[in-house]
Amino acid sequence: MSIRKVKFQRASLQLLDKIKNILESYKQKNIRVTLRQLYYQLVASGLILNTDKQYKKISGLLTNARYSGIIDWEAIEDRTRKPNIPNTFRDVPHLLQVASQCYQLNRWSNQVYYVELWTEKDAISSVISPITNKYQVSVVVNRGYSSASSMYESAQRFLENSNKKCILLYLGDHDPSGLDMDRDIGERLSEFGANVNVIRIGLTFNQVQEYNPPRNPTKLKDTRSKKYSKIYGFNCWEVDALKPEVLQELIENSILKYLDLEKYKLVQEREEKDLEDMKLK
DNA sequence: TCACCGTAAGCCTTCACAGA
């Protein structure tokens, strides 16, 4: 559906063709991408350079492409501006139907470990969620360093699960601040008395060498760059540049290290039985 | 000439760190 008439230049139309191919591959995996995520896939494919200028160019191009009907509005999502819509129901049977669809037991209740997945990047949350939903793992998106409020609330969650071994799987950029964030999280959680094992599952230097994602120049104005460049040189890498299937496999394998699948399935079966009982009543 | 393109600035919050 065309809302605005936009006259694109030939080069822009050629790039939009490539973008449509990328969006189609995400659609087949039931993933809605963010602008940021799409941008890094274009960089990873070598179609554009990884610069602020290119990012803003893509941002403007996609805005126009959606208004002109070339790109489907449903293909791209903005996760930062969500309306707060009150829950309403048609009638009581509708409420019961919705409630039964939401019904889930705590499938980790009989596990040895309590696991959460944390990331600094909101852009990858649509890639993460199919796996974390599958295994009922909580996800925390920090958008950079976490806030005091978020740290306090998270520490309370871990303290509530202190009868288990608490594991925090972390996904962040391989850059001066990104590498510092998991250290920061561990230290700040322990200030609240939460005993959490923070495990960085990505992006690691080994993964950089294995998957060869596009590199960026290290931001020298970052106060942590001096220490970083002594170890890794003057390049850094973004975690969202990894292909979605690679990220999903990485997350799933990491969760499965701490999950007793047999016990997990026992709770699932109880859940299904409860739902059957609910239908009979 | 006009529509599009490129670029800069701004929005908003929280935190870390260097330097004065």
Added chain:
DNA sequence: TCTGTGAAGGCTTACGGTGA
């Protein structure tokens, strides 16, 4: 101890430049 700077997220808006 205080101040300034920069990091993350995903855009939007405004303005000057450029191509069709």
